Amino acid sequence: KTSLNLPPGPSKLPIIGNIYQLAGLPPHRAFRDLARKHGPIMHIQLGQISTVVISSPKLAKEALKIHDIALADRPVTFTSDLVLYGNSDIALAPYGEYWRQMKKISSLELLSAKKVKSFGPIREQELDYLIDFLRLSSGKLVNLHQTITKSINNIVCIASFGKNIKYQHELVEFLDMLARTNSGFYVADLFPKFKFLYFVSGMRSELLKLYRTLDKVFDDILKDHEQRRIIDKGDHGQEEDLLDVLLQVKNKGGLEFPITNNNIKAIFVDIFAGGTDTSSNTIEWAMTEMIRHPRVMKKAQDEVREAFKGKTKIKETDIQCLTYLPSVIKETLRLHVPLPLLIPRVCREQCKIGGYDIPVNTKVIVNAFACSTDPEYWEDAETFKPERFDNSSVDFTGSNYEFIPFGSGRRMCPGINFGLVSVKLFLAQMLYYFDWKLPDGLSPRKLDMTEIESSIVAKKVNLQLIPTTYAPQ
Numbered sequence: 199k200t201s202l203n204l205p206p207g208p209s210k211l212p213i214i215g216n217i218y219q220l221a222g223l224p225p226h227r228a229f230r231d232l233a234r235k236h237g238p239i240m241h242i243q244l245g246q247i248s249t250v251v252i253s254s255p256k257l258a259k260e261a262l263k264i265h266d267i268a269l270a271d272r273p274v275t276f277t278s279d280l281v282l283y284g285n286s287d288i289a290l291a292p293y294g295e296y297w298r299q300m301k302k303i304s305s306l307e308l309l310s311a312k313k314v315k316s317f318g319p320i321r322e323q324e325l326d327y328l329i330d331f332l333r334l335s336s337g338k339l340v341n342l343h344q345t346i347t348k349s350i351n352n353i354v355c356i357a358s359f360g361k362n363i364k365y366q367h368e369l370v371e372f373l374d375m376l377a378r379t380n381s382g383f384y385v386a387d388l389f390p391k392f393k394f395l396y397f398v399s400g401m402r403s404e405l406l407k408l409y410r411t412l413d414k415v416f417d418d419i420l421k422d423h424e425q426r427r428i429i430d431k432g433d434h435g436q437e438e439d440l441l442d443v444l445l446q447v448k449n450k451g452g453l454e455f456p457i458t459n460n461n462i463k464a465i466f467v468d469i470f471a472g473g474t475d476t477s478s479n480t481i482e483w484a485m486t487e488m489i490r491h492p493r494v495m496k497k498a499q500d501e502v503r504e505a506f507k508g509k510t511k512i513k514e515t516d517i518q519c520l521t522y523l524p525s526v527i528k529e530t531l532r533l534h535v536p537l538p539l540l541i542p543r544v545c546r547e548q549c550k551i552g553g554y555d556i557p558v559n560t561k562v563i564v565n566a567f568a569c570s571t572d573p574e575y576w577e578d579a580e581t582f583k584p585e586r587f588d589n590s591s592v593d594f595t596g597s598n599y600e601f602i603p604f605g606s607g608r609r610m611c612p613g614i615n616f617g618l619v620s621v622k623l624f625l626a627q628m629l630y631y632f633d634w635k636l637p638d639g640l641s642p643r644k645l646d647m648t649e650i651e652s653s654i655v656a657k658k659v660n661l662q663l664i665p666t667t668y669a670p671q
């Protein structure tokens with residue numbers, strides 16, 4: 199019994215609370231369905247975790263703008279504690295001076311517009327390899343999921359460390375597992391008081407094995423970079439990679455919280471986790487939607503083929519003039535929000551949202567997917583219609599709460615530029631150089647659109663398409 203005015207919500211069962219109501223659907227869809235019955239702010243009991251779920255743009259604004267500081271903490275999961283070196287990364291670091299320092303470094307030094315631009319040659323080279331591969335595969339079936347994920351991962355690796363790492367396959371496996379076990383819906387995280395669940399789970403030992411491999415890889419790369427800094431005093435005639443930047447910041451000193459090698463490793467887990475699947479899945483979903491909507495595919499292809507007419511090589515500066523493709527990307531991010539529940543927050547100071555009390559330590563989930571498909575804000579909300587963004591001021595900068603794929607407020611994503619430039623460049627070139635079709639007998643309407651249950655929403659069945667080389671006129 200409490201004198202607090204808690205938000206309403208569906209009825210709860212003893213011990214498990216509302217977990218049973220999430221069965222059968224990915225959490226963002228299950229929460230949206232529940233919100234349609236119980237309202238845009240609900241109290242949900244997930245095992246031992248008291249949770250408030252917000253599902254309307256109006257209340258998302260209250261949470262992420264008005265109560266941004268009160269809700270600036272993140273929940274800790276067993277996985278994050280294990281593989282993020284005591285949550286000393288940025289995304290899951292507790293709100294406070296350490297997080298502030300690291301977020302500032304990430305925004306000003308690691309992911310600034312200037313730094314992202316400096317990685318242009320890496321992106322262009324990876325795309326050249328991809329285009330060559332697709333030309334060689336012309337007329338054959340290609341697994342776009344695997345191909346794109348590998349290319350994006352190469353870009354992130356080379357931008358981070360100046361070269362590809364030896365254990366890239368393990369890295370991709372690790373990131374997949376991280377996305378699955380770090381979603382907050384992993385059974386051990388729903389019952390944190392029952393610690394044995396964590397230990398009896400096979401997932402822990404699998405994750406630990408991958409984590410140990412990667413920790414060693416990170417150690418070797420760090421040692422290599424430190425030695426190189428001593429030999430060439432930091433001037434090795436190459437563009438500085440992200441590890442060079444972090445080592446410089448570390449060695450310069452003068453920080454309130456001196457950076458350790460473990461902090462650096464934790465930040466690279468963020469960069470890989472944030473920088474790979476979010477972008478590659480967005481490309482895959484955009485291609486999926488375009489193959490289902492041939493009219494959109496043709497319009498986007500006509501735009502790039504007209505804009506790049508006569509060019510045999512496309513540069514990043516060439517894509518600035520496109521207007522329809524950015525609308526296709528926005529529409530993809532609206533219907534396939536890569537992190538549909540953002541990264542949850544934890545209430546650090548009691549506050550009121552929608553007139554209801556939110557007690558300290560409550561987990562607060564903003565359902566960005568429910569906001570971007572809210573019929574009060576979006577006409578024909580379930581339909582893929584990029585034209586809705588033509589001449590519209592609605593953008594993903596965190597101030598239009600009906601469209602927040604990168605979140606909003608203090609904990610908003612610092613990697614927007616890094617992520618989107620690759621998405622735009624990949625799609626522009628894939629549409630320019632190739633025509634695309636499904637294998638014989640598969641109708642676009644029959645494409646499997648099922649989503650995987652993970653914190654980053656992926657297609658359950660990999661998209662496989664046949665490219666045919668198009669000779670630019």
Ligand code: HEM
Nearest residue numbers: 289469472473476540541604605606609610611613616617
């Ligand atoms: C399509 C690409 C991407 C999407 C959709 C995306 C989405 C998000 C979202 C929804 C959040 C949580 C925001 C909130 O709680 O309000 C976030 C946080 C974050 N993202 Fe991204 N992201 C993308 C790319 C990237 C990239 C490329 C990086 C780094 C290389 C990155 C690094 C981070 C970090 C470090 C945070 C934590 C910020 C904090 O807690 O202060 N993201 N991202």
